[in-house]
Amino acid sequence: MKPQDIIAGKTSLWIFGYGSLVWRPDFKYRSSEVGYINGYKRRFWHGDNFHRGNDELPGRVVTLIEDDDESTWGVAFEVTGSQVEEALRYLNVRETACGGYITKMVEFVPENKSQPPVQALVYIATSDNTLYLGPASPEEIGAQIAVCRGKTGHNLEYLLRLAEFMRTSCPHVEDHHLFSIEGAALAVVSYMLAAQ
Structure with a gap:
């Protein structure tokens, strides 16, 4: 499904x-909310040969894997008016052209219980993408x-910033996959620094 098909006639997304x-x-966005979507788990199973890696050494970035028993925490951004088209034009390059992601509509549940759930656009890299790397051990x-x-920078920065977001914005959520990879990556960096 193309983003332009989803937002035809919409003034808010x-x-x-x-x-x-x-x-x-x-x-640019009007507002943002921390919250989660159900039925998906976040995994570092997607390759990146542009933003956080290259053709010789592709980095690893997150995608969503369907799992009825899981939920994924993040941030939903509300774009309105001209922001809708501007945001989608930008994201189509960042996520689709350079990242290989497709789009879906999902139900987003804000952490702030005074806010109702909303339908949100999400970018997901699937296993039939040429950049998809699949499962591997945290190490x-x-x-x-x-x-x-x-x-865009070091793949490690991407990992550490995501872990920092989870600790500061969602401290009650234990993301075992994310934190085990963070620990493994930092152990490699410590070893490399000690060996210099």
Whole structure:
């Protein structure tokens, strides 16, 4: 489904971010809410040969994997008026052209219980994408992240910023996948620094 088909005639749209969007949306928005979506788990199973890696050493970034028993925390951004088209034009380059993500509409549940759930646009990289890397152990993923960098910066920065977001904005949520990879990547970096 193309974003322009989803927003035909809409003057307002929510966009859910669960990776780098949580700290760097880079588009104008009216408001934002921390919250979650159900039925998906966040995994570092997608390759990145542009933002956080290159063709020789692809980085690893997050995508969503369907799982009825899981939920994924992040940030939803409300864009209105001209912001809708501007945000989608930007994200179509950042997430679709350079990242290989497709779009879906999901129900976003704000942490603030006074706010009702809303339908939100989300970008998901699927297993049929050429950049998709699939599962690996936290140690393998952490080692890969520790050494990769792309046009946006180090893959490690991406990992650490996401972990920092979860600790500061969602301290009650235990993201075992994320935190185990963070620990593995930092262990590799410590080893590399000690070996210098």
